Amino acid sequence: MMMCREATRLMSLKQDRALTFRESTALRFHLSMCGACRTCARQFDLLHKIGRHHPDIPRASNDKGDRHGSH
Amino acid sequence: MTSAKQSTEEHIAMLRPKLVAFARLQLRDSAAAEDTVQDTLVTALEKHQSFSGRSAFETWVFGILKNKILERFRHDRRYLSWQDDELSDEDSFENLFKENGRWQAASKPTPWGDPDQVLENAAFWRLLDTCLMVLPDNTAQVFTMRELMGLTTQEICEALTLSDANCWVILHRARLRLRACIEKGWLT
Secondary structure, three states, X not given: OOOHHXXXXXXXXXXXXXXXXXXXXXXXXXXXXXXXXXXXHHHHHHHHOHXXXXXXXXXXXXXXXXXXXXX | OHHHHHHHHHHHHHHHHHHHHHHHHHHOOHHHHHHHHHHHHHHHHHHOOOOOOHHHHHHHHHHHHHHHHHHHXXXXXXXXXXXXXXXXXXXXXXXXXXXXXXXXXXXOOOOOXXXXXXXXXXXXXXXXXXXXXXXXXXXXXXXXXXXOOOOOHHXXXXXXXXXXXXXXXXXXXXXXXXXXXHHHHHOO
């Protein structure tokens, strides 16, 4: 069974490319049971938004194009 | 025509500090950041396009800056030297996890509160800045290329001659370290 360390790897990967069906199922299963990893997943999501919200960067240039996993 | 040029110069003067801050986060070297911004502004003034609004202009100049930064990465050998342990997925990420793969009690993530409020809090951005500076150069670089410049992992790998797998390991490590660093500052 997948443990937290591997779960964080998939959470991170999800910000950079689409997970495979197997990966996303395994991750969802782990998250359903692990509160610490759910918190970590929300924090990775937040870190993924910094480009679009950074106070020094103009909004329109923060368009990230192909952003896997952000929706 | 003179007034159009004048307003471009005014825009640039206002934009400059933002460009330098952005370049500094990417290049982690004040002199290199100043150089790159200077180079960007020269290009912007040479092209001297007209824009319908300030935001379109800023976006255009930031686009030039991003390209200049990328060019610099491509040509700077410093960014190509990696320690083996930076690319390896084998260690336990500085003891964040126990041997069995579960979180160490001390490194278990704790909620930061409402994400929208966090993103509007100036303290968060200061903390992020500090935590990025604490990361090892190479790790921070890949992370900011991905999340601040908005490049795809493919574009990053190409610029830094890394494999996709290397990039993902580096990003995983960067995110774990950043979240730990931010949490430490956020909750204290």
